Amino acid sequence: MLLPLMIPSLLWAAQPAQPARLVHDHYDRRLAPRLVPLLSEVIRFPTVAGNTKAWTDQKAWLQKLAGDLGFEVRDAGKVMEVDLPATGGRAGAPVLGLLVHGDVQPVDDHWSIPPFSGTVKDGRVLGRGAADDKGPMIQALMAMKALKEAGPARTSTIRLLVGSDEESTNTDITDYLKTNRPPDFSLVLDSAFPVVVGEKAWNALTLATQRPTAPTADRPWTVAALEAGLATSIVPDRAVIRLTSAAGKDPLAALRKRLETRPLDAGCRADFSLTPEGAGASLTVTVHGKAAHGGVNLEGGRNALVALARLLDGELPPGGADDLLAFARQAGRDLYGTGLGLTETDPLWGRCAVNVATLKPEADGSLKLTLNIRATPKRYGSALEAHLRQMVAEFATARHATFSFGGFFGDTPLAFDPQSRLVMRLMADYARATGRADGPAISGGGTYAKRMPHAIAFGMWFPNRPYPGHDVDEQVPIEDLHRGVHVLIETLADLACGEPLKEPFKP
Ligand SMILES: [Zn+2]
Known part of the structure; x- marks a missing residue:
């Protein structure tokens, strides 16, 4: 359950910051046409729990795609890493993580379209994972690509982490952390915009x-x-x-x-x-x-x-x-x-x-x-x-x-200070990219933010629409997919370029 709170008094200018303008234009002109076909392709891997072949095939597909896009790919077992290094190399540069999961919920026989065909209809992409969480995976790749080709110099490495069992056993992040360092801070792209400052217990x-x-x-x-x-x-x-x-x-x-x-x-x-x-x-x-x-x-x-x-x-x-x-x-x-x-x-x-x-x-x-x-x-x-x-x-x-x-009764709510630096920056990025002044969200669902240190859920679902993940005929409006990429571009241009954010969770 998401409870977006309206804050009508926000006075952020609904204008992208200047260096980001070029990245937005570049995305619209060169990359936007690739978004829907790529999402349809990745929906065709039925990555439900237990389908090892679908997972292996999707991993190979993602490895090739990320390589073609010019990113560095590393297979870290249950998690795949896709890196866009800081300009001039990653030595000493902080890492900004983007977290998504590549597995999906199972389907029943009540669907009106084949759930793994990646159907495009009436301005929407339909299929299991369209919203949860393959849409955000493709959106992140496109935003990173736009930044790589048209963005300002990057002071941080951007690392997309693709998990594999979020919808079932949910061990991927915990296992990953046994042998890998977490990013300095991470955005979990598996919930709601503008930013989720609370996840219930x-x-x-x-x-x-x-x-x-x-x-x-x-x-x-x-x-x-x-x-x-x-x-x-x-x-x-x-x-x-x-x-x-x-x-x-x-x-x-x-x-x-x-x-x-x-x-x-x-x-x-x-x-x-x-x-x-x-x-x-x-x-x-x-x-x-x-x-x-x-x-x-x-x-x-x-x-x-x-x-x-x-x-x-x-x-x-x-x-x-x-x-x-x-x-x-x-x-x-x-x-x-x-x-x-x-x-x-x-x-x-x-x-x-x-x-x-x-x-x-x-x-x-x-x-x-x-x-x-x-x-x-x-x-x-x-x-x-x-x-x-x-x-x-x-x-x-x-x-x-x-x-x-x-x-x-062993779980605890995950709470963030709505006044913390990171939340304020994310809210401002969202407002600039969308012209909307939605207040921070509370979610009834848990995300990777409960498992990954220094992580907060940020998008990619827009407020005031019922979330379609886990439902039959899961679908996402194409307009919202592009809008989400623009929010992410604005955010990456802000947080991964320029002065790195110190102590992001402190006010
Ligand atoms: Zn999810």
């Missing part, structure tokens, strides 16, 4: 229960199966419950009739299927919502699990399934933790973000509910855990439920 809350469902006279059914969601960081797009009744089909038919007339959450729909088999009669209710990234596009999702929980409010007999669905309703009152008592607001960070993510049977016969909580500096880690323990205990007592409490 990732937490998971799990509640498990073994309490059996006990049918009652007016609700003579039990829960035979209950399952929802795919993964903790994805809004669940499907939730299914199967109810069986020893009293035959009639009570379930009456229940179905009631449920069919109940309003369902906006953007969700439900299917009902009644199997009349005497004492084995069963009613299956499936709710369909919309999947979305739980960190950067929570509002774009439609939560099928919370919708199912609301649909069944008051209709289940007492038991663990009803307890967990009641908790899902409570936690899913909104997307910001109101139902969990997480009501604190920070003027910069806003609220925390809560995705009621999965509900699944466990091997030990219990049912487990998992929530994803993206926390702000106001409350995270052990303070967040203690608060939730208390809240869950009170909730359980009130309804005679028993939950075993678990989860992960």
Whole structure:
């Protein structure tokens, strides 16, 4: 989730700095026509986790391309380095890192176009990785090329680092740092413009229960199966419950009739299927919502699990399934933790973000509910855990439920001083290149900035548009791709040429 804050009083001139002007013109005249074809080409390598051939092929492609563009390429294992050295050689020159990842999220079968064809349509490039993160990879190469051919002298070496497992195991940067020195400071091109001054802390809350469902006279059914969601960081797009009744089909038919007339959450729909088999009669209710990234596009999702929980409010007999669905309703009152008592607001960070993510049977016969909580500096880690323990205990007592409490609370928010030198420079570069005065962003998603020392997320997605990464039909407007290159050119002309920035993270 990105929360761009508008700062209308910014008075930066919307004019590129003079030495950068030539680089911008050079890009528009000579390099811009190459951008879309190159992005289409690189999308054709299906670099999802486990596809070693796609990775090897893409690496060879990138090695050749970077060589043809006149850069120095080094294979550093899980990370590729592409260097544009400082003018006059790199000895003693600081290194400015640009971080992207060359791997992509998997795809499902809901796409309207082939996800790895690099389709260009209606002014957009479509395909897995178009925005996350192959667009930024090509944009960085083009900005570096423009600077090389038409830029002022460089006082820093610019090093593009291309990672390989950001979307899966996420070990590439940590491994790289075991044998390589990090750049003096780095820009992570894998989030939002103008600059991300905060990345929330990732937490998971799990509640498990073994309490059996006990049918009652007016609700003579039990829960035979209950399952929802795919993964903790994805809004669940499907939730299914199967109810069986020893009293035959009639009570379930009456229940179905009631449920069919109940309003369902906006953007969700439900299917009902009644199997009349005497004492084995069963009613299956499936709710369909919309999947979305739980960190950067929570509002774009439609939560099928919370919708199912609301649909069944008051209709289940007492038991663990009803307890967990009641908790899902409570936690899913909104997307910001109101139902969990997480009501604190920070003027910069806003609220925390809560995705009621999965509900699944466990091997030990219990049912487990998992929530994803993206926390702000106001409350995270052990303070967040203690608060939730208390809240869950009170909730359980009130309804005679028993939950075993678990989860992960070990992450910390990554915060930068919005007044630091680097942030101020990046904001000014962005404003000059775009003429826009957008305020710094907070992200619900984590980037390489949490793994690489002295790194901050800078672009390449523009504010006020839902981020398409991880979604079906991932796509990026061509106009935004060119605009992003211009921001990067302005930034490199500022930070990699001229006086090197000392202590970039200090005000
Ligand atoms: Zn990414």
